[in-house]
Amino acid sequence: MIPLNYRNGRIINPEIAMPCLGDYDVIVCGGGMAGFGAALAAARQGCKTLLLERESALGGLATVGLVNIPLDFAAGISREMLDRLNEVNGHWHRNTDPEKHKLILDRMVTEAGVDLLLVSHVVEAIMQDDRTICGVVLENKSGRQAVLGKRIIDCTGDADVAFFAGCETMKGRPSDGKHQACSLEFRLGGVNWEKYRDSDLKKNDPQWIKLIAKAVDDGALPYMIDNHLNWLTHVPGRPQHCNQDEVSICFSHSRNCKPLCAKDLTRMYLEGREQADILSKFIRDYIPGYENSYLIDTGSLLGVRESRRVVGEYILKTLDVVRANTFEDTITLTGHHLDLHNPDGPGNIKWAELEIDGRTCYVSTIGKVGSWPPPGGWDVITDGWGRSGDDFQRKVLPTSIPYRSLVPRDVDNLLVAGRCLSAEFMAQACCRLILACLNMGQAAGTAAALSLAKGLTPRQIDRKELQLMLLEAGCEIGQSFFGVPGLETEKYKFTGNNRQ
């Protein structure tokens, strides 16, 4: 207990002595896809590794959040994870079974010898001095405890640890500070997948845009939750068991999100569940193949797309993304396109306003506008060099993510991985897919291990040595598309069916 010591509107917490759980080589904060990749990579390099996760299972949005779609480059640990899922019939066409996925992650982490603490929330950073992190404070059922670590990897998605440690961070859209919309996924059972797959609706209006507009007009939907179906993914394996399919649906859409505010997170969970209730009934009544469908569950983790991003040694620019710029220190690739889930209304746009050579351009990497075109319409859409119309060239090369975007500028012995990487707002939008996060985690975990082996800070490591380790581990760091400057990479190239 603490005494009621009320001062200036606050309750004063007396000084407490926290038990120290131990001294680790690497502490990974956050057990989502990035943290999973980081912990596995570090442990496999021989580091004594602790993985801390606030939910009751690993995988973050990919499992607990029901975002069962591991898109992006599958190489290294991400390929291995998919192969393990294939063994248990838990993966099909980049759609996963969240339950089997949780199990596979548990097993892989245990096999690697990682120390795991679930249902544990990281609440503070412990600093050796202003610039050097040396541990974290966590809270769980066993109380408030400290744990020391030589290297800390922030895979919280919200750059929480970087924030606690005093790093400068970036939040929201530059123009108004608003964040990408959040979505609470939900799962439906009793689906006749083939009927839906072969339906006219899927062929002619695959994102239900016309259907939704009509439904809002008719009153079949009380309001436009979103103006399109964002994703509909299949939970594999069910027909073999019970002759019915399950699907996971990203359709809910919360506006004016404050994902770093507990009160607003609460608002979004309540809103997401109400939206799932409305949408699951609408789907049952209007979508072919869903006549006998029912709501199984909503995600236990809200789909936050963007919250905080750390300021790193390099801030990945939207211009880098649209031009497929390459770097000396690339540690993974991503194939995702520009993607803005409207912060304050329905819709999703696939272009961004950018200054190119002193001119305001509206850039799309693939010539897709999404829910509405920019001022001036389709015809003003440019590529990364400001070319439009007949001169427009679609981007056919993936985006490179440099190591420097995982290295916070302000604090040593800290790395970040996942959606909180150092990137501009629209660049980050392209770097947050599930496997991109896992791949960044693998790079961060490997870098942490290398830094320990060499007695250097993560900032000081030789980037070529890191890249060689990642190549040896089977990762795609650009060798298949661009080569890697300074390294001979012919034998590491992916071709054929392993290319993604």
Next chain:
Amino acid sequence: MKKYVIDRGCKKCCSCLWACPAQAISLTRDTAVIDQAKCRRCGACVESCPTEAISVYDLPAQTSPESESPPTQK
């Protein structure tokens, strides 16, 4: 002989674009499209498509994939 056609609600997520070893896939305004002349019929696109938008047609043995003779859907 198989013919791969993106005709079932493509979302333009680009997964197939990166997966194709022949770089046979490009994008139009509405959909991704497979260049039948470049296609190696390896099926990597089908495996990579998260929304099952790619149909696989069986063509009669003597027909080239670019022909318009009625295919039977697999």
